Amino acid sequence: MTKLLEWLFGVSLVGAVWALVSFDLLDLSLPQTYREVAWPMPLYLLVSFGCYSLATVGYRVATFNDCEEAAKELQGQIKEAKEDLRRRGLKM
Amino acid sequence: MASRKTSHPNRDSEDKYSILLPTYNERENLPLIVWLLVKYFGESGYNYEIIVIDDGSPDGTLEVAEQLQKIYGEDKILLRPRAKKLGLGTAYIHGMKHATGNFIFIMDADLSHHPKFIPEFIEKQKEGNYDLVSGTRYQGSGGVYGWDLRRKLISRGANFLSQVLLRPGASDLTGSFRLYKKAVLDSLVERCVSKGYVFQMEMIVRARQLNYTIGEVPISFVDRVYGESKLGGNEIVSFVKGLITLFATT
Ligand SMILES: Nc1nc2c(ncn2[C@@H]2O[C@H](COP(=O)(O)OP(=O)(O)O)[C@@H](O)[C@H]2O)c(=O)[nH]1
Numbered sequence: 001m002t003k004l005l006e007w008l009f010g011v012s013l014v015g016a017v018w019a020l021v022s023f024d025l026l027d028l029s030l031p032q033t034y035r036e037v038a039w040p041m042p043l044y045l046l047v048s049f050g051c052y053s054l055a056t057v058g059y060r061v062a063t064f065n066d067c068e069e070a071a072k073e074l075q076g077q078i079k080e081a082k083e084d085l086r087r088r089g090l091k092m
Numbered sequence: 093m094a095s096r097k098t099s100h101p102n103r104d105s106e107d108k109y110s111i112l113l114p115t116y117n118e119r120e121n122l123p124l125i126v127w128l129l130v131k132y133f134g135e136s137g138y139n140y141e142i143i144v145i146d147d148g149s150p151d152g153t154l155e156v157a158e159q160l161q162k163i164y165g166e167d168k169i170l171l172r173p174r175a176k177k178l179g180l181g182t183a184y185i186h187g188m189k190h191a192t193g194n195f196i197f198i199m200d201a202d203l204s205h206h207p208k209f210i211p212e213f214i215e216k217q218k219e220g221n222y223d224l225v226s227g228t229r230y231q232g233s234g235g236v237y238g239w240d241l242r243r244k245l246i247s248r249g250a251n252f253l254s255q256v257l258l259r260p261g262a263s264d265l266t267g268s269f270r271l272y273k274k275a276v277l278d279s280l281v282e283r284c285v286s287k288g289y290v291f292q293m294e295m296i297v298r299a300r301q302l303n304y305t306i307g308e309v310p311i312s313f314v315d316r317v318y319g320e321s322k323l324g325g326n327e328i329v330s331f332v333k334g335l336i337t338l339f340a341t342t
Pocket residue numbers: 113114115116117118145146147177178179180183199200201202204316320321322323324
């Protein structure tokens with residue numbers, strides 16, 4: 001199953017459950033509160049997922065390591081390498 | 093750790109590591125990356141060979157490679173040039189045909205991937221007998237150097253999106269510093285159809301699909317000092333296209 005199909009499957013499953021409860025399609029005579037809670041659920045889910053995404057990406061951008069040390073080490077090694085290679089007769 | 097101090101701790105190992113270095117206009121970088129590879133392989137004692145796949149670089153990368161071959165020996169530096177620029181994906185395939193190692197390293201020749209991480213890749217691979225070990229900029233001590241806020245944001249955003257959509261089981265999809273078992277790389281390359289940038293993404297997504305095991309090693313990615321990036325440009329467009337393709341086909 002491709003990821004696309006997995007997603008379609010998941011979304012339709014959730015959608016079906018949501019419709020069943022919100023519109024009481026099976027005439028289960030669910031309490032009114034169930035229907036009231038279920039009805040705006042998709043919007044809540046969407047908004048909370050959006051917030052979660054923004055927060056996660058924001059946090060990860062803020063904590064993205066800046067590898068100053070690595071850059072400095074590399075600069076040093078480049079010098080060392082150039083000297084050594086020149087000694088070994090490399091013409092750059 | 094103590095064993096590291098002895099001169100050639102891993103010399104008796106049966107394993108051999110072939111490093112594929114695709115180059116296009118890397119005259120300045122190639123000697124440096126080779127020097128670093130020789131240094132770290134020399135210190136850790138693993139058996140290795142470096143395969144340079146140059147695509148007819150007009151800047152004379154191949155001449156420099158020939159000089160390096162004289163310095164370090166034909167058993168250590170192998171040249172597998174091609175006449176013209178045919179792209180990164182086919183460069184790997186071309187290089188692999190000539191690899192004699194049972195493990196293959198893929199890395200960029202522009203010094204953004206530092207050979208100091210190679211012993212960590214190898215240890216990680218042995219630790220879990222992983223089929224593939226992928227370098228990651230996004231976890232642990234991994235990171236980047238020379239990136240502004242905008243680039244970090246795009247990178248993290250794109251990464252988050254692909255994690256959500258593809259759930260690939262690896263944190264760095266677009267990184268290209270990886271260690272593969274030879275047979276695993278063979279079978280992956282056979283299946284991967286993407287070009288350029290998306291190739292790396294497809295490789296790891298297919299690996300997960302085929303139930304290969306993946307280990308990760310945090311790496312620091314330092315933007316190239318010499319020369320310029322050949323991909324660049326419409327990177328975002330090709331990323332989105334690749335993401336959608338992989339989403340629909342894997
Ligand atoms: N043989 C070969 N190497 C290439 C080609 N395009 C890029 N490369 C090499 O692939 C590596 C990564 O390329 P780079 O331009 O740094 O890509 P970036 O890091 O994604 O910006 C470098 O070592 C390049 O020299 C190509 O068409 N053929």
